[in-house]
Amino acid sequence: MKKCIVTVLGKDTVGIVAKVCTYLAENQINILDISQTIIQGYFNMMVIADVTGLEKDFTVLCDEMEKLGEEIGVSIRCQREEIFEKMHRL
Amino acid sequence: MINMYEVSETNKMIEHENLDVRTITLGISLLDCIDSDLDELNRKIYDKITRTAENLVAVGADIEKEFGIPIVNKRISVTPIALIGGAACRTPEDFVTIARTLDRAAQTVGVNFIGGYSALVSKGMTKSDENLIRSIPQALSETERICSSVNVGSTKTGIDMDAVRLCGEMVKAAAEATKERDSLGCAKLVIFCNAPDDNPFMAGAFLGVTEGDAVINVGVSGPGVVKKALEEVRGKGFEELCETIKKTAFKVTRVGQLVAGEASKRLGIPFGIVDLSLAPTPAVGDSVAEILEEIGLERVGAPGTTAALALLNDQVKKGGVMASSYVGGLSGAFIPVSEDQGMIDAVHAGSLSLEKLEAMTCVCSVGLDMIAIPGKTSAATISGIIADEMAIGMVNQKTTAVRLIPVIGKDVGDTAEFGGLLGYAPIMPVNEFGCEAFISRKGRIPAPIHSFKN
Numbered sequence: 330m331k332k333c334i335v336t337v338l339g340k341d342t343v344g345i346v347a348k349v350c351t352y353l354a355e356n357q358i359n360i361l362d363i364s365q366t367i368i369q370g371y372f373n374m375m376v377i378a379d380v381t382g383l384e385k386d387f388t389v390l391c392d393e394m395e396k397l398g399e400e401i402g403v404s405i406r407c408q409r410e411e412i413f414e415k416m417h418r419l
Numbered sequence: 420m421i422n423m424y425e426v427s428e429t430n431k432m433i434e435h436e437n438l439d440v441r442t443i444t445l446g447i448s449l450l451d452c453i454d455s456d457l458d459e460l461n462r463k464i465y466d467k468i469t470r471t472a473e474n475l476v477a478v479g480a481d482i483e484k485e486f487g488i489p490i491v492n493k494r495i496s497v498t499p500i501a502l503i504g505g506a507a508c509r510t511p512e513d514f515v516t517i518a519r520t521l522d523r524a525a526q527t528v529g530v531n532f533i534g535g536y537s538a539l540v541s542k543g544m545t546k547s548d549e550n551l552i553r554s555i556p557q558a559l560s561e562t563e564r565i566c567s568s569v570n571v572g573s574t575k576t577g578i579d580m581d582a583v584r585l586c587g588e589m590v591k592a593a594a595e596a597t598k599e600r601d602s603l604g605c606a607k608l609v610i611f612c613n614a615p616d617d618n619p620f621m622a623g624a625f626l627g628v629t630e631g632d633a634v635i636n637v638g639v640s641g642p643g644v645v646k647k648a649l650e651e652v653r654g655k656g657f658e659e660l661c662e663t664i665k666k667t668a669f670k671v672t673r674v675g676q677l678v679a680g681e682a683s684k685r686l687g688i689p690f691g692i693v694d695l696s697l698a699p700t701p702a703v704g705d706s707v708a709e710i711l712e713e714i715g716l717e718r719v720g721a722p723g724t725t726a727a728l729a730l731l732n733d734q735v736k737k738g739g740v741m742a743s744s745y746v747g748g749l750s751g752a753f754i755p756v757s758e759d760q761g762m763i764d765a766v767h768a769g770s771l772s773l774e775k776l777e778a779m780t781c782v783c784s785v786g787l788d789m790i791a792i793p794g795k796t797s798a799a800t801i802s803g804i805i806a807d808e809m810a811i812g813m814v815n816q817k818t819t820a821v822r823l824i825p826v827i828g829k830d831v832g833d834t835a836e837f838g839g840l841l842g843y844a845p846i847m848p849v850n851e852f853g854c855e856a857f858i859s860r861k862g863r864i865p866a867p868i869h870s871f872k873n
Contacts, residue, residue, distance in 0.1 A: 334426055364423050375423045388484045406430065408487035410421065415673040417425040 332361070332410035333380045333387075335394065339403025341372040349376070349405065352397055356390065357382035372403060377410070430487070437643035437705040438671060439489040440678045441698045443479050444534075444619035446626035446634040446691065447471050449498040457507040461520040464503070468495065468524035468533075471633050471688075476529040478685045482678055490678065491840075495525060496624035496636075497535035505547035511554035518558035518565050525564040532607075534566040534624030539614070542576040542863065544585075552582070555589050559604035560596035566622035572612040572809040574816045577866040583809065584858050586610045587802025591825060594794065598827035601835040605824040606757075606789060610805050612812030612819045617692050618748040623785070623820055634691035635683045636748060639675030640698040641667070643705045645735075649713045660714065661734045668695065668738030676743045694748030695739035696784060697731075699759040701842035707731075707752050708761025719761060720771030728752065729782035749818060751784030757824075757837060757844035758789055766845045773804075773847050781811055786820035791835040791844035794827035801825065803854035806864075814867050 337349060346365065353360060358378045365374040383390060391407045398405030432438035452463035472495055479493040497503075500517055508514045518536055525533040536558055538548040555567050569586055572578035590605055597604035609623040616627020619636035626634070648667040652659045675693040683690035699707045708719040714727045732751045740746055754776065756762045765771035773790065780786045786808050792801075805821045812819030826835040829846050836843045 334421065336426060336430060362420060373423075375426055377420060388481055391484050391487075406487055409485050411677055412486040412488060412674060413421045413426055413429055415677045416429055416670045417421065 331380050333378055334408050334410055334413060335376040335378060336406045337372065337374040337398070337403055339372055339398070339401075341367055341370055342402065345372055345401055345403060346374065348397065348401055349374070352394065353378060357384065432641070432644045433488060436641070436647045437700070437702060438641050438674070439491050440637060440675055441640040442492040442494050442619050442621075442638045443475070443490055443678065443682050444494045444496050444624055444636045444638065445472050445475050445686070445688065446496045446617070446630055446636060448626055448630060448632045449503045450628070453503055453506055455506045457513055457516060460504065460507045461516055464517065465520050465524050468497070468521070469527050472528040472530065474686060478682060481685070482681050486677070488674055488678065492531060494530050494619070494621060494624065495528070495533045496619070496626045497521070497533065498628060499535060499537040499539055499625050501538035501545070501548045501551040502628065504551065505545065508547060508550055511550045511557065514551050514554035515558050515561065518554070518562050522562035522564050530564070532564050532566050532621045534568070534621050535626060536565050536567040537569060537625045539570045540579050540582045541570050541573040541612075542579060544579065544582055549585070552585055552589055555608060556592035556596040556604065559593050559607055566607045566624065568609040568611055568614065568623045568625060570611040570614040571805070572813050572864075574613060574813050575866055578612065578806065578809045578813055578864040580806065580858070580863050581861060583802050583806050586805060587798040587858065590801050590823060591798040594825045594827050601829070601837060602794070602824050602826045603837055603841075606822065606837055606841050608822065610809075610821045612809040613817060614820075615748055615818055619694050620696065620698065620749060622822065630691070631689060633688045635679055635686065635688050636691040636694065637675050637679035637682070638694040638696060638698060638748065639671055640696070641671035642697050642699045642707050642710055644671055645697065646704070646706070646710045646713050649710065657730075661730065664731060664734035665738035668735040669742045672739040672742035690745070692745045692747030693739075693743040695736055695743070695746055695750040696748065697735055697752040699753060699755065700840055701758055701760055703760055706759045706761035707754055708759050708765060712761065718768055718770035719765040720775045724775065725778050725782055728754070728779050732783040749784040753785060753788060754779055754783060755789035756847070757791065757835070757842040758840065763843070763845060766847060773849060777807065777811070780808065780819055781815060785818055786812075786822070788820065788822050789824070789841065789844060790822070791824045791826050791829075791846045792849050793830045793846055794825050795830065796825045796849050797853075799853065799855045799858045800849060802858045804849070806858070810864070
């Protein structure tokens, strides 16, 4: 299974989760874990997702998610899971 | 499964603490390009580099995007050109044609530096070595991307003082040849003792003859991450201090290992080593000097600096070694002056001198690095400084190097501007007593005895 981590940061507004999840679903990306908090009005979300079924290039996904973030007015990063796995797990 | 805290820790390092992979360096052996016809040699070199490194920059950019980690430089190192050009080059000018070819190849594949315009002369110089060394000033002034190095000594062979004398003259000549750009040529010329074969960092990178046909070496960085982590242990004992550095170095190096593995897989080129060096940049918050100050010094250069640096260097290695399957290169903390804002500030404040920097090089990688000195400094004095630094490397069985920039037309009180990652540097005073008679002696300093260590 190929996993990626999506992080969303920014000012809270209506529909952030919906828009991000819709985009993921449209791209055959299955959400494995999702956690979300609001700290002092700031929206903070992390999604662990399975990108095995992704048909487009992963770099295209990164670009499109970033663009989606700009449309909503938040910052969205999409990274392969390995960078976190390597750094925090032996 | 990875949790939110871990994800935000990693991303904070990248976004706010300047965590990056400093360089993916593709080492390319040019041994199979050797030819007695100069035009043919140049053609083969160009073809091999552009063929082998064709996808380097694109693969680097993909990894950068997919993992969300900046990869600052993609570079190339090649077999020392003195060995490659020996059969075809009769004069220094012949060697310059190879420099132009390397520059053109680097431009074609999109890398900003190519290292290996080098000669290994720790015991003696062949005619070819000497021609290459004599061609360095012209090569550096007529190209943009060439980095040059000369290994003039080793623990096993001693120091070739004829080469040290010649290198002093060439540093001065390179400064003259690039004087309208604050003697920038010298920023791309390193004089080594015990030079490693697998160093990914410029300007001293070359691919040793003991290496394979092509290899991926990666240099990580992260002074800002270490500094930030140490802010959490202010006032605590040495045990906590050292543990914190080790843990941080481990995390930083794991990123390097990941990137090295990915680059190797995607390019189909074997992974060589990860270099554990803490490499600063002129950016605020990306400074080795700031780490030393966080450890407890008012300014770098104050008493205690050498001890603090020794501790830092050792803990970085201890933490990094376990994080990577193969470690090599220079692996230590770099202390360049112009590339580290904290070092520059310390020079301005009058806390850091050339002599203290020399002492610091005894306990860390790599040497007197990116130090601007008055343009009027004589070639013999430059050779004297080189000889001192080489002696430290030879006796202590470590790599040392000298990258001095005698800035023509400038003196103490002035500032030299190099731009970009090379930064800027205040001109530092040099001891004005001479060493002419010492440097003009012919021959070499014998290898040191390895017993009776005191």
